[in-house]
Amino acid sequence: MLEALWTKRALLVSGKGGVGKSTLAATLARAAVRAGHTVLLAEVTPSLEGPSVLGPLVGARGAGTEVTPVEPGLSFLRISASAGHRRFLEDVLPLRLMADAALRSRALRRFLEAGPSLRELGLMYQMLDLVRKTGPNGRFLYPLCVMDLPATGHALAMASLPRAILSLLPGGPIGRAVREGLELLQDPVRTAVLLATLPEPLPVSEALQLASEVRRLGLPLAAALLNRMPENPFPTPASRAALNTLLAAHGPHEGSRALYRLEVAETSRARLEQGVAAPLLSLPDLLASGPALVDQLASALLPLNARLSQKEAP
Ligand SMILES: Nc1ncnc2c1ncn2[C@@H]1O[C@H](COP(=O)(O)OP(=O)(O)OP(=O)(O)O)[C@@H](O)[C@H]1O
Ligand SMILES: [Mg+2]
Numbered sequence: 001m002l003e004a005l006w007t008k009r010a011l012l013v014s015g016k017g018g019v020g021k022s023t024l025a026a027t028l029a030r031a032a033v034r035a036g037h038t039v040l041l042a043e044v045t046p047s048l049e050g051p052s053v054l055g056p057l058v059g060a061r062g063a064g065t066e067v068t069p070v071e072p073g074l075s076f077l078r079i080s081a082s083a084g085h086r087r088f089l090e091d092v093l094p095l096r097l098m099a100d101a102a103l104r105s106r107a108l109r110r111f112l113e114a115g116p117s118l119r120e121l122g123l124m125y126q127m128l129d130l131v132r133k134t135g136p137n138g139r140f141l142y143p144l145c146v147m148d149l150p151a152t153g154h155a156l157a158m159a160s161l162p163r164a165i166l167s168l169l170p171g172g173p174i175g176r177a178v179r180e181g182l183e184l185l186q187d188p189v190r191t192a193v194l195l196a197t198l199p200e201p202l203p204v205s206e207a208l209q210l211a212s213e214v215r216r217l218g219l220p221l222a223a224a225l226l227n228r229m230p231e232n233p234f235p236t237p238a239s240r241a242a243l244n245t246l247l248a249a250h251g252p253h254e255g256s257r258a259l260y261r262l263e264v265a266e267t268s269r270a271r272l273e274q275g276v277a278a279p280l281l282s283l284p285d286l287l288a289s290g291p292a293l294v295d296q297l298a299s300a301l302l303p304l305n306a307r308l309s310q311k312e313a314p
Contacts, residue, residue: 002031002032002281003220004145004166004222005028005192005223006030006032006035006037006093006190008144008146008189008190008191008222009131009140009143009184009190009191010127010131010144010145010147010184010190010191010192010193011028011144011145011147011191011192011194011222012147012149012156012191012193012194012219013024013025013028013146013148013149013194013196013225014149014156014193014194014195014196014214015151015195015196015197015207015210015225016151016203016206016207016210017113017151018151018198019196019197019198019203019227020149020153020184020225020227020228020283021149021196021200022043022054022057022148023057023227023293023297024194024196024225024227024283024295024297025041025043025054025146025147026054026057026058026115026148026195026294027283027294027297027298027301028146028292028301029041029074029146030057030058030294030295030298031072031164031298031301031302032144032146032222033071033073033074034298034302035302036145037072037073037144038073038074038142038143038144039074039075039142039144039145039147040067040075040076040077040130040142040144040145041054041058041060041070041071041074041075041076041077041145041146041202042076042077042078042079042127042130042145042146042147042148043055043064043076043077043078043079043276044079044080044116044123044147044148044149045078045079045150046080046150047057047080047226048063048065048080052064054076054078054148055068055076055078055289056290056291057293057294058074058076058291058294059071060076061289063078063267064076064077064078065077065078067142074208075142077130079123079126079127079147079189081241083283092101104310105182105250106215112138120157120158120209121158121178122159122182124158124159124178124182124185125177125181126154127145127147127184128177128180128181128184130145131145131190134140150286156184156193156210156213156214156217156219157217159182159185159186159217159218159219160217174300185219186218186219186220188220188222191219191220192220192222192223193214193219193220193221193222193223194211194222194223194225195207195211195214195221195223195224195225195276195278196224196225196227196292197225197226197227197269197272198228198298199226199228199229199230199264199265199266199268199269199272199282200264200265201264201267201268203268204268204271204272204275207224207272207276208271208272208275208276208278209280211224211275211276211277221276221277221278222278223278223279223280223281224272224278224279224280224281225283226268226269226272226280226281226282226283227283228283228284229265229283229284229285230258230261230262230265230284230285231281231284231285232262232266243259247259264304269274269282269296281301283297283300283301284297284300293300
Protein backbone atom coordinates (compact mmCIF):
# COMPACT_ATOMS: atom_id res chain seq x y z
CA MET A 1 0.00 0.00 0.00
CA LEU A 2 2.72 2.46 0.97
CA GLU A 3 4.74 1.52 -2.08
CA ALA A 4 1.78 2.90 -3.98
CA LEU A 5 1.82 6.09 -1.89
CA TRP A 6 5.23 7.05 -3.22
CA THR A 7 3.90 6.98 -6.77
CA LYS A 8 1.27 9.67 -6.02
CA ARG A 9 1.70 13.32 -6.83
CA ALA A 10 0.12 14.66 -3.63
CA LEU A 11 -0.19 13.17 -0.14
CA LEU A 12 -2.57 15.22 2.01
CA VAL A 13 -2.17 14.68 5.74
CA SER A 14 -5.31 15.70 7.56
CA GLY A 15 -6.79 15.26 11.03
CA LYS A 16 -7.89 17.13 14.14
CA GLY A 17 -5.65 19.39 16.21
CA GLY A 18 -2.63 17.93 17.94
CA VAL A 19 -2.95 14.35 16.67
CA GLY A 20 0.47 14.48 15.00
CA LYS A 21 -0.26 15.71 11.46
CA SER A 22 2.97 17.71 11.17
CA THR A 23 5.05 14.91 12.69
CA LEU A 24 3.48 12.37 10.34
CA ALA A 25 3.78 14.60 7.26
CA ALA A 26 7.50 14.97 8.08
CA THR A 27 7.69 11.19 8.65
CA LEU A 28 6.11 10.41 5.29
CA ALA A 29 8.49 12.82 3.56
CA ARG A 30 11.51 11.38 5.39
CA ALA A 31 10.48 7.79 4.56
CA ALA A 32 9.85 8.64 0.89
CA VAL A 33 13.26 10.32 0.61
CA ARG A 34 14.91 7.26 2.18
CA ALA A 35 13.10 5.11 -0.39
CA GLY A 36 14.79 7.21 -3.08
CA HIS A 37 12.01 9.60 -4.05
CA THR A 38 12.13 13.35 -4.60
CA VAL A 39 9.82 15.09 -2.18
CA LEU A 40 8.48 18.56 -1.59
CA LEU A 41 7.20 18.85 1.97
CA ALA A 42 4.68 21.67 2.26
CA GLU A 43 3.28 23.22 5.41
CA VAL A 44 -0.10 24.79 4.83
CA THR A 45 -0.67 27.61 7.31
CA PRO A 46 -3.40 30.21 7.69
CA SER A 47 -0.68 32.88 7.52
CA LEU A 48 3.07 32.97 7.01
CA GLU A 49 3.66 34.92 10.20
CA GLY A 50 5.28 33.14 13.11
CA PRO A 51 7.80 30.32 13.00
CA SER A 52 7.35 27.11 11.06
CA VAL A 53 6.50 23.95 13.02
CA LEU A 54 7.16 21.55 10.19
CA GLY A 55 10.43 22.89 8.74
CA PRO A 56 12.58 22.20 11.82
CA LEU A 57 11.25 18.60 11.95
CA VAL A 58 13.15 17.84 8.73
CA GLY A 59 16.04 20.22 9.33
CA ALA A 60 14.81 23.00 7.02
CA ARG A 61 16.22 26.43 7.78
CA GLY A 62 14.85 29.82 6.84
CA ALA A 63 11.35 31.15 6.41
CA GLY A 64 10.35 28.60 3.79
CA THR A 65 8.23 31.10 1.91
CA GLU A 66 10.03 30.03 -1.27
CA VAL A 67 10.84 26.41 -2.05
CA THR A 68 13.91 25.69 0.12
CA PRO A 69 16.26 22.78 -0.61
CA VAL A 70 16.88 20.82 2.62
CA GLU A 71 19.01 17.94 1.38
CA PRO A 72 19.22 15.92 -1.84
CA GLY A 73 15.71 14.72 -2.64
CA LEU A 74 13.96 16.94 -0.11
CA SER A 75 12.66 20.52 -0.29
CA PHE A 76 10.43 22.47 2.02
CA LEU A 77 7.82 25.18 1.48
CA ARG A 78 5.25 27.03 3.54
CA ILE A 79 2.01 27.76 1.78
CA SER A 80 -0.57 30.27 2.89
CA ALA A 81 -3.93 30.66 1.31
CA SER A 82 -3.31 34.33 0.51
CA ALA A 83 -0.18 33.45 -1.49
CA GLY A 84 -2.44 31.09 -3.40
CA HIS A 85 -4.80 33.92 -4.24
CA ARG A 86 -1.96 35.84 -5.79
CA ARG A 87 -0.84 32.94 -7.97
CA PHE A 88 -4.44 32.37 -8.95
CA LEU A 89 -4.97 35.97 -9.99
CA GLU A 90 -1.63 36.12 -11.80
CA ASP A 91 -2.70 33.23 -13.95
CA VAL A 92 -6.27 34.20 -14.59
CA LEU A 93 -5.69 37.91 -15.07
CA PRO A 94 -3.80 38.87 -18.23
CA LEU A 95 -1.04 40.86 -16.59
CA ARG A 96 0.94 40.47 -13.41
CA LEU A 97 0.37 44.13 -12.83
CA MET A 98 -3.33 43.59 -12.78
CA ALA A 99 -2.92 40.86 -10.19
CA ASP A 100 -1.05 43.33 -7.98
CA ALA A 101 -3.70 45.96 -8.49
CA ALA A 102 -6.45 43.45 -7.88
CA LEU A 103 -4.86 42.36 -4.61
CA ARG A 104 -4.54 45.96 -3.52
CA SER A 105 -8.26 46.34 -3.97
CA ARG A 106 -9.74 45.98 -0.52
CA ALA A 107 -13.04 44.79 -1.91
CA LEU A 108 -11.44 41.95 -3.82
CA ARG A 109 -9.23 40.97 -0.91
CA ARG A 110 -12.21 40.85 1.36
CA PHE A 111 -14.04 38.74 -1.19
CA LEU A 112 -11.13 36.30 -1.44
CA GLU A 113 -10.74 36.03 2.29
CA ALA A 114 -14.42 36.04 3.09
CA GLY A 115 -15.36 32.42 3.47
CA PRO A 116 -13.05 29.63 4.49
CA SER A 117 -13.90 28.00 1.19
CA LEU A 118 -12.58 30.94 -0.79
CA ARG A 119 -9.39 30.76 1.19
CA GLU A 120 -9.27 27.11 0.28
CA LEU A 121 -9.60 27.96 -3.39
CA GLY A 122 -6.32 29.85 -3.08
CA LEU A 123 -4.79 26.81 -1.44
CA MET A 124 -6.04 24.44 -4.06
CA TYR A 125 -4.69 26.63 -6.76
CA GLN A 126 -1.24 26.81 -5.23
CA MET A 127 -1.17 23.07 -4.76
CA LEU A 128 -2.09 22.55 -8.39
CA ASP A 129 0.62 25.00 -9.39
CA LEU A 130 3.28 22.99 -7.49
CA VAL A 131 2.12 19.65 -8.79
CA ARG A 132 2.21 20.66 -12.43
CA LYS A 133 5.49 22.65 -12.36
CA THR A 134 8.06 21.19 -14.72
CA GLY A 135 11.81 21.73 -15.07
CA PRO A 136 13.79 22.53 -18.22
CA ASN A 137 13.90 18.82 -19.09
CA GLY A 138 10.09 18.65 -19.07
CA ARG A 139 10.03 16.46 -15.93
CA PHE A 140 7.97 17.36 -12.90
CA LEU A 141 9.97 19.51 -10.50
CA TYR A 142 8.13 18.08 -7.50
CA PRO A 143 7.08 14.54 -8.33
CA LEU A 144 5.78 13.92 -4.79
CA CYS A 145 4.27 16.69 -2.67
CA VAL A 146 3.50 15.89 0.97
CA MET A 147 1.13 18.47 2.44
CA ASP A 148 0.57 19.09 6.14
CA LEU A 149 -2.94 20.54 6.25
CA PRO A 150 -4.07 22.66 9.21
CA ALA A 151 -6.77 21.29 11.50
CA THR A 152 -8.67 24.55 11.56
CA GLY A 153 -10.68 25.71 8.59
CA HIS A 154 -10.69 22.14 7.38
CA ALA A 155 -8.54 22.54 4.30
CA LEU A 156 -10.14 19.51 2.68
CA ALA A 157 -13.17 21.71 2.12
CA MET A 158 -11.21 22.95 -0.89
CA ALA A 159 -12.92 20.07 -2.66
CA SER A 160 -16.40 21.36 -1.90
CA LEU A 161 -15.99 24.88 -3.21
CA PRO A 162 -15.12 24.13 -6.85
CA ARG A 163 -18.56 22.69 -7.56
CA ALA A 164 -20.19 25.95 -6.50
CA ILE A 165 -17.71 28.01 -8.52
CA LEU A 166 -18.08 25.76 -11.52
CA SER A 167 -21.82 26.21 -11.55
CA LEU A 168 -21.29 30.00 -11.56
CA LEU A 169 -18.31 30.10 -13.92
CA PRO A 170 -18.30 26.93 -15.99
CA GLY A 171 -15.97 28.32 -18.67
CA GLY A 172 -13.04 30.72 -18.84
CA PRO A 173 -9.70 30.55 -17.05
CA ILE A 174 -11.17 30.40 -13.52
CA GLY A 175 -13.49 27.56 -14.42
CA ARG A 176 -10.64 25.68 -16.12
CA ALA A 177 -8.23 26.11 -13.20
CA VAL A 178 -10.88 25.03 -10.70
CA ARG A 179 -11.87 22.02 -12.78
CA GLU A 180 -8.24 20.93 -13.04
CA GLY A 181 -7.74 21.39 -9.27
CA LEU A 182 -10.80 19.33 -8.48
CA GLU A 183 -9.73 16.60 -10.89
CA LEU A 184 -6.34 16.39 -9.16
CA LEU A 185 -7.89 16.30 -5.68
CA GLN A 186 -10.33 13.55 -6.56
CA ASP A 187 -7.96 11.43 -8.61
CA PRO A 188 -6.95 8.32 -6.62
CA VAL A 189 -4.01 7.76 -8.97
CA ARG A 190 -2.40 11.12 -8.15
CA THR A 191 -3.78 12.04 -4.74
CA ALA A 192 -3.99 10.27 -1.38
CA VAL A 193 -5.60 11.61 1.78
CA LEU A 194 -4.06 10.26 4.99
CA LEU A 195 -6.15 10.73 8.07
CA ALA A 196 -4.16 11.03 11.29
CA THR A 197 -5.64 10.21 14.66
CA LEU A 198 -4.82 8.97 18.17
CA PRO A 199 -5.87 5.72 19.89
CA GLU A 200 -8.36 7.43 22.21
CA PRO A 201 -12.18 7.56 22.13
CA LEU A 202 -12.74 11.21 21.13
CA PRO A 203 -10.01 11.44 18.45
CA VAL A 204 -11.32 8.20 16.93
CA SER A 205 -14.88 9.57 16.84
CA GLU A 206 -13.54 12.73 15.17
CA ALA A 207 -11.52 10.68 12.69
CA LEU A 208 -14.58 8.61 11.75
CA GLN A 209 -16.51 11.82 11.12
CA LEU A 210 -13.66 13.24 9.03
CA ALA A 211 -13.40 10.00 7.06
CA SER A 212 -17.05 10.21 6.04
CA GLU A 213 -16.57 13.88 5.14
CA VAL A 214 -13.56 12.94 2.98
CA ARG A 215 -15.66 10.35 1.18
CA ARG A 216 -18.56 12.77 0.74
CA LEU A 217 -16.17 15.22 -0.95
CA GLY A 218 -15.07 12.46 -3.32
CA LEU A 219 -11.46 12.51 -2.08
CA PRO A 220 -9.39 9.31 -2.13
CA LEU A 221 -8.81 8.19 1.46
CA ALA A 222 -5.67 6.03 1.24
CA ALA A 223 -5.09 5.17 4.90
CA ALA A 224 -5.79 6.07 8.49
CA LEU A 225 -2.63 6.76 10.47
CA LEU A 226 -3.11 5.71 14.06
CA ASN A 227 -0.42 7.68 15.81
CA ARG A 228 1.12 7.16 19.27
CA MET A 229 -0.05 3.59 19.68
CA PRO A 230 1.35 2.35 23.02
CA GLU A 231 3.59 -0.68 22.87
CA ASN A 232 1.83 -3.88 23.90
CA PRO A 233 4.18 -6.04 26.01
CA PHE A 234 1.55 -8.82 26.16
CA PRO A 235 0.71 -9.38 22.52
CA THR A 236 -0.51 -12.99 22.69
CA PRO A 237 -3.78 -14.10 24.32
CA ALA A 238 -1.76 -16.56 26.46
CA SER A 239 0.54 -13.88 27.89
CA ARG A 240 -2.43 -11.62 28.55
CA ALA A 241 -4.34 -14.43 30.30
CA ALA A 242 -1.31 -15.18 32.49
CA LEU A 243 -1.08 -11.50 33.40
CA ASN A 244 -4.78 -11.32 34.24
CA THR A 245 -4.43 -14.31 36.58
CA LEU A 246 -1.54 -12.59 38.35
CA LEU A 247 -3.44 -9.32 38.63
CA ALA A 248 -6.53 -11.02 39.99
CA ALA A 249 -4.40 -12.58 42.70
CA HIS A 250 -2.49 -9.40 43.67
CA GLY A 251 -4.93 -6.51 43.17
CA PRO A 252 -4.16 -3.00 41.82
CA HIS A 253 -0.51 -2.29 41.05
CA GLU A 254 1.71 0.36 39.49
CA GLY A 255 1.14 -0.84 35.92
CA SER A 256 -2.67 -0.67 36.16
CA ARG A 257 -2.85 2.71 34.44
CA ALA A 258 -0.58 1.65 31.60
CA LEU A 259 -2.66 -1.48 31.10
CA TYR A 260 -5.87 0.53 31.13
CA ARG A 261 -4.39 2.88 28.51
CA LEU A 262 -3.42 -0.11 26.41
CA GLU A 263 -6.95 -1.50 26.58
CA VAL A 264 -8.43 1.87 25.58
CA ALA A 265 -5.94 2.06 22.69
CA GLU A 266 -6.82 -1.42 21.49
CA THR A 267 -10.56 -0.71 21.63
CA SER A 268 -9.95 2.55 19.73
CA ARG A 269 -7.94 0.74 17.08
CA ALA A 270 -10.72 -1.82 16.64
CA ARG A 271 -13.33 0.96 16.25
CA LEU A 272 -11.18 2.68 13.65
CA GLU A 273 -10.52 -0.55 11.79
CA GLN A 274 -14.26 -1.23 11.59
CA GLY A 275 -15.35 2.30 10.77
CA VAL A 276 -12.80 3.42 8.16
CA ALA A 277 -12.84 1.64 4.82
CA ALA A 278 -9.10 2.12 4.28
CA PRO A 279 -5.96 0.41 5.58
CA LEU A 280 -4.90 1.31 9.08
CA LEU A 281 -1.25 2.03 9.84
CA SER A 282 -0.25 2.17 13.51
CA LEU A 283 2.74 4.24 14.52
CA PRO A 284 4.32 3.87 17.95
CA ASP A 285 4.29 6.33 20.82
CA LEU A 286 7.97 7.19 21.22
CA LEU A 287 10.01 9.10 23.77
CA ALA A 288 11.93 11.17 21.21
CA SER A 289 10.84 14.56 19.86
CA GLY A 290 11.68 16.82 16.90
CA PRO A 291 13.78 15.47 14.00
CA ALA A 292 14.85 12.40 16.05
CA LEU A 293 11.18 11.44 16.50
CA VAL A 294 10.60 11.84 12.76
CA ASP A 295 13.64 9.66 11.96
CA GLN A 296 12.46 6.92 14.30
CA LEU A 297 8.88 7.05 13.01
CA ALA A 298 10.16 6.84 9.42
CA SER A 299 12.07 3.69 10.44
CA ALA A 300 8.82 2.28 11.85
CA LEU A 301 6.89 3.21 8.72
CA LEU A 302 9.22 1.62 6.16
CA PRO A 303 8.93 -2.00 7.46
CA LEU A 304 5.14 -1.59 7.64
CA ASN A 305 5.43 -0.74 4.00
CA ALA A 306 7.41 -3.88 3.21
CA ARG A 307 4.94 -6.10 5.10
CA LEU A 308 1.95 -4.53 3.38
CA SER A 309 3.55 -4.92 -0.03
CA GLN A 310 4.22 -8.61 0.70
CA LYS A 311 0.59 -9.08 1.72
CA GLU A 312 -0.52 -7.57 -1.55
CA ALA A 313 1.79 -9.79 -3.62
CA PRO A 314 -0.06 -12.78 -5.16
N1 LIG B 1 4.43 9.06 17.59
C1 LIG B 1 4.70 10.01 18.48
N2 LIG B 1 5.38 9.71 19.62
C2 LIG B 1 5.63 10.68 20.53
N3 LIG B 1 5.27 11.96 20.40
C3 LIG B 1 4.59 12.32 19.29
C4 LIG B 1 4.28 11.37 18.27
N4 LIG B 1 3.60 12.02 17.29
C5 LIG B 1 3.50 13.30 17.67
N5 LIG B 1 4.08 13.50 18.87
C6 LIG B 1 4.15 14.78 19.61
O1 LIG B 1 2.83 15.29 19.71
C7 LIG B 1 2.83 16.71 19.62
C8 LIG B 1 1.86 17.16 18.53
O2 LIG B 1 2.36 16.72 17.27
P1 LIG B 1 2.17 17.59 15.94
O3 LIG B 1 2.63 18.98 16.14
O4 LIG B 1 2.77 16.81 14.84
O5 LIG B 1 0.57 17.57 15.84
P2 LIG B 1 -0.36 18.36 14.81
O6 LIG B 1 -1.54 17.48 14.55
O7 LIG B 1 0.42 18.80 13.63
O8 LIG B 1 -0.79 19.61 15.69
P3 LIG B 1 -1.55 20.94 15.16
O9 LIG B 1 -2.99 20.56 14.97
O10 LIG B 1 -1.34 21.89 16.31
O11 LIG B 1 -0.89 21.37 13.89
C9 LIG B 1 4.28 17.11 19.35
O12 LIG B 1 4.84 17.49 20.56
C10 LIG B 1 4.93 15.83 18.83
O13 LIG B 1 6.31 15.77 19.15
MG1 LIG C 1 0.72 20.75 12.83
